[in-house]
Amino acid sequence: MNTFLSSLFAGVTSAVLLTFSTSTYAQWFESTGHAQIQNGDISSAKSSAIKDAITQALVFSGARVSSVQTLVDGVLTQDQLKISSHGEIQKIELVSEQRQNEQFAITLRLDVFAQTEQCPQSHFNKFIAVTQSQLVHREHALMGQIFDINKVVSKSLFNALQKTKMSALPVAYYNKAIDVGSYFTQQYDYSNAQLEELSNRSNAQYVLLSQITNLAPSDKLNNDYAFWQDEIYQRSYAVEFMLFDGTTYEQLWQNSYRTQAIWPFEKTAIIDVNSDRFWQSPFGQSISDINQTVSYDIQAAMACFPTKGKIMHMENSKLVINLGKDHGLKKGQLLSIAHHNYLTDAKGNTMPHTITTLNTIRVEQLYNQSAIAVSIDDKPLPGVQINDVVEIVSQER
Numbered sequence: 001m002n003t004f005l006s007s008l009f010a011g012v013t014s015a016v017l018l019t020f021s022t023s024t025y026a027q028w029f030e031s032t033g034h035a036q037i038q039n040g041d042i043s044s045a046k047s048s049a050i051k052d053a054i055t056q057a058l059v060f061s062g063a064r065v066s067s068v069q070t071l072v073d074g075v076l077t078q079d080q081l082k083i084s085s086h087g088e089i090q091k092i093e094l095v096s097e098q099r100q101n102e103q104f105a106i107t108l109r110l111d112v113f114a115q116t117e118q119c120p121q122s123h124f125n126k127f128i129a130v131t132q133s134q135l136v137h138r139e140h141a142l143m144g145q146i147f148d149i150n151k152v153v154s155k156s157l158f159n160a161l162q163k164t165k166m167s168a169l170p171v172a173y174y175n176k177a178i179d180v181g182s183y184f185t186q187q188y189d190y191s192n193a194q195l196e197e198l199s200n201r202s203n204a205q206y207v208l209l210s211q212i213t214n215l216a217p218s219d220k221l222n223n224d225y226a227f228w229q230d231e232i233y234q235r236s237y238a239v240e241f242m243l244f245d246g247t248t249y250e251q252l253w254q255n256s257y258r259t260q261a262i263w264p265f266e267k268t269a270i271i272d273v274n275s276d277r278f279w280q281s282p283f284g285q286s287i288s289d290i291n292q293t294v295s296y297d298i299q300a301a302m303a304c305f306p307t308k309g310k311i312m313h314m315e316n317s318k319l320v321i322n323l324g325k326d327h328g329l330k331k332g333q334l335l336s337i338a339h340h341n342y343l344t345d346a347k348g349n350t351m352p353h354t355i356t357t358l359n360t361i362r363v364e365q366l367y368n369q370s371a372i373a374v375s376i377d378d379k380p381l382p383g384v385q386i387n388d389v390v391e392i393v394s395q396e397r
Contacts, residue, residue: 029057030095032107036285037099038262045104046097048289054092055296057110103280124307124328124392125169128298129202129246130158132174133210133239134181140215143235143263144271150212151175152273153239153287157210160288160295168302169326171204180209183242192249199246203322203369205308206252207244208298213256214238217263235263235283241294243301247308247389248340248354253301257294261286308391311337311384317375319361321390324369329392333363335373337381338389354389361390 033053037045095107133150141147154174161170178198182189198207218234236258243253262282265271271278278284309323323329338354359381361373373390375381 028109028111030107030109031056032105034103034105036280036282037102037104038282038285042099042104046106049097049104049106050108052292053106053108054110057108057112101280102282123167125167125326126206126302126305126307127169127171127202127204127327128161128206128208128243128302129173129198129204130154130161130170130208131180131198131210132177133212134177134179135215136181136211136213137215143217143233143267144265144269146215146271146273146278149215149273151177153212153291154210156279156288157291157294160291161298164295164299166299166303168206168299171202173198173202173204178209180211180242183209184211184240190244190249190251195244195246195249205246206302206305207246208241209244210239210241212237212239214258218260233263233267234260236260237283237287237290239290241298243298245308247310252305253298255294255297257290259286259290306391308389311386311388311390312370314381314384314386317378317380318364319373319381319384319390321371321373322369323390323392324367324371326368329363329366329371331363331366334393335361335363335390336393337361337384338391339383339385340387340389357383359384360393 031053033049033051033056035045035048035052091111093109095109097104097106099105131154133154135141135147135150138147141149151174155172158170158172158174161168178194182191195207199205214236216236218236237260238256238258240256241254242251244251264281264283273284279288307323307327309321309327311319312322313320321335323335336356337359338356340354360376361381362376363371364374365372
């Protein structure tokens, strides 16, 4: 292993060591990281590609995103990507590195001691509706005429979540524009009816809302006196996210991200935000990098969330629920039932509240997105109603 990777390895191991369980096993992972070369800075691109390759290997070995990753010796410092691993990196080998135009790729092999999962809920899948981001300042999209960027960015995030292959599974709901402005105000004026509709229509237990708050161009980089040069601008990108429980309508996670990158196109050019030309540009790549970080953050935030669903139909002691094979359920799986209610505080604010009942049901028949469950010993289920919440409480018995 060369000196560069040796110093990198020393920093990585100090960043990812956690308290392990006694069940471990060694496994080799090979991953390829990519990065955009900006302003001819190959060193930074190489570091970013290495970070991407290591992150992918850790994610596939059971990684979580929770602590700030810092790689020492000037390779990667104060990196905003948050990584916490359920595995210890034993060895890193450089397989290949390649530059093609303004893209840098590096392939690594990592020997990882993967750990058994500490969070029982991570064995089950949670579906999250990725809605269309709202463009707050449409005038910011004038340069390049990129008025569809909110829809395309949401699709890019959906793809990033799909690739992480962890317990939060995305559902595409980004084709329909929705008004999310009230959710991001200081009053937190949530619409329970809208969240319920989004959850029901997408059949997702969680709903992700977002808004793009800044797309404005900033400083021109080249000299005004160098008239033979094309105009080159920096352009900002800022986005905010909120994650909601589609069953209880509770806000569960919130974060904002911002970056700035070169906008290499002519000021009057009309740019297709669906094109490779856009996504391979420094500005498009910077958005892709943010979406990758967002996908890891969401996966980490949701790793220990419960897998919850609703009762969709009732007939005697049999219930139809909107959880199934795709969520990780098996025949014989036990679930609890809770009533959904609200509490009102002294200021008149309503807060979601669930009351867990003594009723337990067992999965009898399984489908991809639904299941039929019955009460234990075929006993009646007093007080249970359609839209009551069901939650996984144990492994298969």
